Amino acid sequence: MDWLVKVTIQLKESILDPQGQAVKSGLEALGYKNIADLQVGKYIELTVSDEDKEQEVSTQVEEMCQRLLANPVIEDYNYEIEELA
Amino acid sequence: MDWLVKVTIQLKESILDPQGQAVKSGLEALGYKNIADLQVGKYIELTVSDEDKEQEVSTQVEEMCQRLLANPVIEDYNYEIEELA
Numbered sequence: 001m002d003w004l005v006k007v008t009i010q011l012k013e014s015i016l017d018p019q020g021q022a023v024k025s026g027l028e029a030l031g032y033k034n035i036a037d038l039q040v041g042k043y044i045e046l047t048v049s050d051e052d053k054e055q056e057v058s059t060q061v062e063e064m065c066q067r068l069l070a071n072p073v074i075e076d077y078n079y080e081i082e083e084l085a
Numbered sequence: 086m087d088w089l090v091k092v093t094i095q096l097k098e099s100i101l102d103p104q105g106q107a108v109k110s111g112l113e114a115l116g117y118k119n120i121a122d123l124q125v126g127k128y129i130e131l132t133v134s135d136e137d138k139e140q141e142v143s144t145q146v147e148e149m150c151q152r153l154l155a156n157p158v159i160e161d162y163n164y165e166i167e168e169l170a
Binding site: 008010024027030034036037040045048049068069 | 149
């Protein structure tokens with residue numbers, strides 16, 4: 001069974017986000033003055049193949065986030081797992 | 086009324102994604118051999134304030150993606166809009 005995993009990674013709230021500030025300023029310069037807050041993060045979409053149980057996929061994704069995908073010291077991550085046909 | 090907008094931006098399928106390839110290789114080197122496909126994109130979370138209708142927020146976000154957040158020539162984007170309390 002194959003699984004589609006969508007991981008979002010963002011800087012923790014206490015960490016400065018200069019890229020987010022730059023994008024927010026860019027939007028303001030274009031006339032969008034109603035943006036209260038903006039954060040830029042990473043989005044990783046991956047397919048895990050040949051696993052039987054969602055629980056196993058979840059354990060593996062958690063591990064991959066901790067070890068490589070995110071930097072848990074400064075970043076928070078979330079993921080969703082969907083079964084593929 | 087305030088709205089939380091979550092934008093995901095990914096390279097179009099026909100565009101080479103060397104960063105995704107590198108992350109996939111990194112995961113394989115750590116022993117995760119069951120990753121069939123991996124793409125790295127951007128995730129932008131923003132708050133739009135003082136808009137009354139979800140439709141107006143949606144129109145604005147679509148415009149912001151086209152003009153600044155994404156590069157529509159090589160990237161696809163998706164967004165979700167949630168009402169904030």
